[in-house]
Amino acid sequence: MSLNTIIFKNFFKNIKNYTLYIFALIFSVALYFSFVLMSKDESAQEELSSGTLMSTGFLVGSVLLVFIIVTFVMFANSIFLKRRNKELALFQLIGLSRNKVFRILLLENAIIYFGSLFLGIGFGFLVSRLLLMILLKVMQIELPVGLSFSMEAVVQTAVLYIVIFALLMIQNFVFLKRTRLINMLNLNRSSESANKKLGAGTVAFGIIGLAMIILGYWLSVKIFDHSLLLVPLLFGILGLTIIGTYLTFKFSVAFLFNMVRKSKRGHVNVNDVLSLTSIMFKMKSNAFLLTLISIVSALSMGLMSLSYISYYSIDKAIESVMPNDYVFYEEEGLEFYEQLLSENGIEYDSVTIPTIEYDAKDAGAISVDQDMAEQAGASSVHLNIVSDAELDTFDVGENEMVLTGVPYFMETFIDFEISQPLTLVNDEYEYTLELIEVGEEAVLSSFVTYGSPVAVVDEKVYDKLKSHYNYDEEKGAPQEMYALDIVGEDSMEIYELMDDEDNPPFESKISQYTAQMQGTGMMMFIIGFVGFAFLLTSGCILYFKQIGESEDEKGSYQVLRKLGFSEREIMKGLSIKMAITFGVPLLIGLLHTYFAVNAGWFLFGTAMWTPMLTVMGAYVVFYSVFALLSLMYYKKVVKQSM
Amino acid sequence: MILEARDIKKSYGNRLNRTEVLKGIDLNIEKGEFVSIMGASGSGKTTLLNVLSSIDRVTSGHIFIEGQDITNLKDKRMADFRKNDLGFIFQEYNLLDTLTVKENILLPLSIRNMKKSDVEKQFELVAGELGIYDLESKYPNEISGGQQQRTSAARAFIHQPKIIFADEPTGALDSKAASTLLRKLQTLNEKSRSTIMMVTHDATAASYSGRVIFLKDGLVYSTLRRGEHSQEDFYKEIMNTQSVLGGVGVES
Numbered sequence: 051m052s053l054n055t056i057i058f059k060n061f062f063k064n065i066k067n068y069t070l071y072i073f074a075l076i077f078s079v080a081l082y083f084s085f086v087l088m089s090k091d092e093s094a095q096e097e098l099s100s101g102t103l104m105s106t107g108f109l110v111g112s113v114l115l116v117f118i119i120v121t122f123v124m125f126a127n128s129i130f131l132k133r134r135n136k137e138l139a140l141f142q143l144i145g146l147s148r149n150k151v152f153r154i155l156l157l158e159n160a161i162i163y164f165g166s167l168f169l170g171i172g173f174g175f176l177v178s179r180l181l182l183m184i185l186l187k188v189m190q191i192e193l194p195v196g197l198s199f200s201m202e203a204v205v206q207t208a209v210l211y212i213v214i215f216a217l218l219m220i221q222n223f224v225f226l227k228r229t230r231l232i233n234m235l236n237l238n239r240s241s242e243s244a245n246k247k248l249g250a251g252t253v254a255f256g257i258i259g260l261a262m263i264i265l266g267y268w269l270s271v272k273i274f275d276h277s278l279l280l281v282p283l284l285f286g287i288l289g290l291t292i293i294g295t296y297l298t299f300k301f302s303v304a305f306l307f308n309m310v311r312k313s314k315r316g317h318v319n320v321n322d323v324l325s326l327t328s329i330m331f332k333m334k335s336n337a338f339l340l341t342l343i344s345i346v347s348a349l350s351m352g353l354m355s356l357s358y359i360s361y362y363s364i365d366k367a368i369e370s371v372m373p374n375d376y377v378f379y380e381e382e383g384l385e386f387y388e389q390l391l392s393e394n395g396i397e398y399d400s401v402t403i404p405t406i407e408y409d410a411k412d413a414g415a416i417s418v419d420q421d422m423a424e425q426a427g428a429s430s431v432h433l434n435i436v437s438d439a440e441l442d443t444f445d446v447g448e449n450e451m452v453l454t455g456v457p458y459f460m461e462t463f464i465d466f467e468i469s470q471p472l473t474l475v476n477d478e479y480e481y482t483l484e485l486i487e488v489g490e491e492a493v494l495s496s497f498v499t500y501g502s503p504v505a506v507v508d509e510k511v512y513d514k515l516k517s518h519y520n521y522d523e524e525k526g527a528p529q530e531m532y533a534l535d536i537v538g539e540d541s542m543e544i545y546e547l548m549d550d551e552d553n554p555p556f557e558s559k560i561s562q563y564t565a566q567m568q569g570t571g572m573m574m575f576i577i578g579f580v581g582f583a584f585l586l587t588s589g590c591i592l593y594f595k596q597i598g599e600s601e602d603e604k605g606s607y608q609v610l611r612k613l614g615f616s617e618r619e620i621m622k623g624l625s626i627k628m629a630i631t632f633g634v635p636l637l638i639g640l641l642h643t644y645f646a647v648n649a650g651w652f653l654f655g656t657a658m659w660t661p662m663l664t665v666m667g668a669y670v671v672f673y674s675v676f677a678l679l680s681l682m683y684y685k686k687v688v689k690q691s692m
Numbered sequence: 693m694i695l696e697a698r699d700i701k702k703s704y705g706n707r708l709n710r711t712e713v714l715k716g717i718d719l720n721i722e723k724g725e726f727v728s729i730m731g732a733s734g735s736g737k738t739t740l741l742n743v744l745s746s747i748d749r750v751t752s753g754h755i756f757i758e759g760q761d762i763t764n765l766k767d768k769r770m771a772d773f774r775k776n777d778l779g780f781i782f783q784e785y786n787l788l789d790t791l792t793v794k795e796n797i798l799l800p801l802s803i804r805n806m807k808k809s810d811v812e813k814q815f816e817l818v819a820g821e822l823g824i825y826d827l828e829s830k831y832p833n834e835i836s837g838g839q840q841q842r843t844s845a846a847r848a849f850i851h852q853p854k855i856i857f858a859d860e861p862t863g864a865l866d867s868k869a870a871s872t873l874l875r876k877l878q879t880l881n882e883k884s885r886s887t888i889m890m891v892t893h894d895a896t897a898a899s900y901s902g903r904v905i906f907l908k909d910g911l912v913y914s915t916l917r918r919g920e921h922s923q924e925d926f927y928k929e930i931m932n933t934q935s936v937l938g939g940v941g942v943e944s
Contacts, residue, residue, distance in 0.1 A: 053802040063790035145775020
């Protein structure tokens, strides 16, 4: 019997320990490959007007994916190395040199690795079709999804995984070189408990950690009050929360545990043995891991929430900039299309709304945050005045004014106060009205108003303002909006009929809607994809870690069962452990997400709670699956321990 | 002389917080000897075994096996040395659960070129001697602790090493399994003229050997030779020395 046959036999017997590793590897390959394949899909790319956006999005997404995959695979490898240290030590004891042991590892890894690569590519090919269908669905594009295979994508994936393989081999080599034989034989039994003594330092750091997180949260709420310092503040908050989280896990949690343990005075019960003391035993590596998982969860949940918010708000966002189906730059445009539509037998309503532009004084109802306004490039607040006679939906009193079409981000630097006087200015002429309402609904297209709000006033007031109005040719302020609404449903066919290079230019609601749908849909899809990869890998990492710990603690379970504890009692203790290892980082992640989203959601859309809670809910469900899987594995180990 | 240790020192920890476990040990072991090392917990017996058997490195001092200094061998040479000259038996057996008894035993032979028939012959001899020949196709978790330890012993003997190092081989066994194992070790020692060095805290186990070296606080305290004594007499003598040492069989 040669060494090779023994090693192979050993390897194939061991393979069930690798199942999840292989599964995760295959999955990561599939994920990456399908991602690359989609980005190379020509038929889809042709269809999308936002082709460049798509490729940039995919590029950013794939870089992130690579980052996740490398971290994940290397972490999984380190866990498996540690699990096998005894075996590797034995090989050395019977006289294999380290180089030979390294070669064994290389061979084994190569089989697992390239086998997974192969399977993953095949699997990814199938999955990519499904994913592309999902993508097109979110972007609301109807397109038959064909089967196209790209050799380029295969090569790209293969190259990446060969590089990762080289990294893994370096990791293995370093491990073998660094770890002494004597340590290898005793590796499992070494405690990583960082805080044997409960010094004042632990308490202080624990409090500092919590304080940092709270300060970070507080700053995130106040972030737009100090708009000049936006960028440094943003990084400050990030730093505070990340370091704070680490300190919390390393010291606050350890401190709390220590307190509980001390208070027991040695009277630990079975639940403590399995949860408290076991987590403390490996606290050092746990602190880092739990921090990583909290931050990663928060990051992906936050990004997914924000992108979902913008996707979710498209309807409303478009409504606030485009009141009509089509808007034209000039009167001739309107006339041209009226004729075109009539010729094709399409019914329409023409809309023409005259407007004049006045400035609003920074006093009374309006208070402008000057720093912020300068950053936004707005030196003064322009208002487009429209008479209520032109609009069916408005009826304004003689001394009153309604502001509408206020973009949702404008409120970050302008405060509108209702029931306060608002003074309109044009050259020397001033006129004061009372502001009674502020709304988002548009009456003029944003491309007529250039993003300024619209002030609706009484017809008489409008006439008065108009008579004192000096039209400035150079400024070219808007005077009239030419628009038309299609009777019944507008459709892409009508848009395509009108959209021709030789025709006068115009803006279309339906085309804007489609473009936004594609843009944010793509964004959401990619972020969701990467976020899912994050979720999957962090879940897997926790699961691997639990497998490792359950093997290490097998002896404890045996002892406990010999002492007369039932399987159920042991499982109860382990459930607590799972709740802590999975629950605490999740909880902190959720809190981080809430504060992150809360700080900036209004820049992305109009609703926060529904999209955010949807994302969080989905995340929690998927995440819990890994906790359950771990618990099931524990159950198996406990059962077999005796 | 097969093994010669000169002024072995071993310490752990950093510069500020140093614990010296071995404080300068000199030792000579002749070919074919069966030597036990005894001592209280913390006297350094396992550490001594680890450095002598190349699992751990010495802090200072030299170890010669058949005249060759092994304290500064390169990895490749060290591996060759372990392959040809050393065998190990541990308290926790250290068997691979994924391999059968026979495969576990043949593992050391698998890395050298030997004729298949010779391998079979050697296996029959050693496994027969240790009484585990019938178990060859069983997995480690299917056999008793004593049988597992005998498998481990067979693995240590299979390649006819010059020295076998055993770290508390009977530590996890009941007295019957322990005496079976020790008698087998004794027979193999006499028959194959291989050298055995065993760490133990059990006077009964030590009484199977030909010489007992007592360690105290990292130094050799005394040496007992069995000579022409019967095993019972030797046992009593060991017990006496142990009580002088202050650890009357009460250590773990």
